[in-house]
Amino acid sequence: MTRTTARPPRARLPFSVWIVAVALPVVVWGAAVALQLAWLPQLPDPVAIHWGPGGADGFASPSSSIALTAGLGVGLTGLFALVLATVRGASPTVTHKLLAVISLVTSVFTGFTVTASLGVQLGLDDARDAPDFGGWAVVGLAAAAVVGVIAWLVLPRAVRPGEEVAEVAPLPLVPGERSAWIATVRIGTAIAVVIVSAVGLVTVSTVAAVIVSGGLIWPLLLFPLLLIAMSATSIVWRVRVDATGLTVRSVPLGWPRRRIRVADIESVKTVQVEPLAEFGGWGWRWTPVGGLGVVARAGEGILVVLRDGRRFTVTVDDAETGAALLAGYVASAPGSGERGPQDGSARHNG
Incomplete structure (x- = not known):
């Protein structure tokens, strides 16, 4: 009971999204680090890195503070780049635009604020005399907000993600047979x-x-x-379809777990899933439109619509086979007008 389903070709986001999400933040972080390095001879050692109600109360070496700025720049920009690299769509959704803008806004606010905290200490012999830089933080916040608005307006118009759903032909079940389909999906x-x-x-x-x-x-x-x-x-899940219905559980703890009985299912379909656009991310997800989902990656998945209208989606390889078997059990369940399967042999796919 194995079938290979070709995944659709992956299209890339517009170049402007990458400019806003990666290129500009790299420039901002680079400028912040360069300016801090230029100030290094004029800074006290140690420098103040934390202010309390009574003034500066946390200190570190200037080099470690500059290294932290560089680390934040590489780490945060790299994270945003990795997330956007998983996108299959060629047009940005609201989620994609938000990620790009947040990346730039974060770099502007954090880079400016950290640099300003060192700037107020230029020429000091003792960092304990460092004045409060709260005013500069407000300036950084305002600058980040302005940059964010401009970036949002410059980026291409967001598109509404379309749902690629396919009907599934129920798998014919031989009287006296019980089949099971089991798959493991990893993020x-x-x-x-x-x-x-x-x-x-x-x-x-x-x-x-x-x-x-x-x-x-x-x-x-x-x-x-x-x-x-x-x-x-949220890393590995086990998906099982059998005569009782659909069960999805986290591995190895077995929790969280979602079990849907055959009697509660209205329909079963396959669907192409874009995690960011449709669910806002990966793992156990919920949206008002898409319902509950276990989203490990972009690509094919099983979509179950319950009798009460709720939806459940799980991304998994060979989704068509699992969906067909589940649809077969739904079609042969009591009340469907067809005879249900009886005890018998079992087939497994893992």
Whole structure:
């Protein structure tokens, strides 16, 4: 019960999206690092990197502060580039435009603010005398907002993602037969790198903030722990279709899990899924239009419409075979006008 389905050719996003999402942020981060390096001889050692109600209260070497700026630039821009590289569509959706604009806005605000925090310390002998730079942060926020609006207007008009749905012919089931279709789906390598990198970046940043604060904000450590737990349940899934219905569960913990009974299914179809455009990302997803979904990658998937109108989508290879078997069980279920399958042999596809 194996069938190979060709994936549609991948089209790339417009060049302007890459200019906004990657090229311009690289220029911004590069300018910030270059300016900080030029200021290095005029900076105190250590420099202030954190301000509290009483003034500067966190310090680090100037070189480590500059290295942090460079690391943020490479890490954040690289993450946005990896995410956009997975897109199949040739026209940007609202989600794609938002990602591109957020990448640029983040670079402008963060690069400007970090650089300004060093600029107010030029010529000081002791960083404890550094004045508050809150006003410069406001300027950075305003500049980022203006740049974001301009970038949004310059980018091509967003298109509404279209749903590529195909009807499925129910698989004929021999009386006395019970068949099962089992598949394992893993998140794409590029997205796995994005997830691990993002979690790592958040974890390192949070730990650094806790250390600088002297442990005062230690509850923030719960946030990266939550991200790690969520990521661990969003990498590999097991998909099973049998006489009871459709079951999708995270591997290896078995949770989260979604089970849909045959009696609750109205229809089964195959669908081509674009994660960002249709679900806003990867993993366990929900949208008002698309319903609940387990989205591991772009490409083919099984779409189940329940009798109450709710929808469930799971991306998986050979979706047509799994959907056909599930549709066969739905067609032969009591109340469908056809005789249902009985106990018998089992077939597996993994």
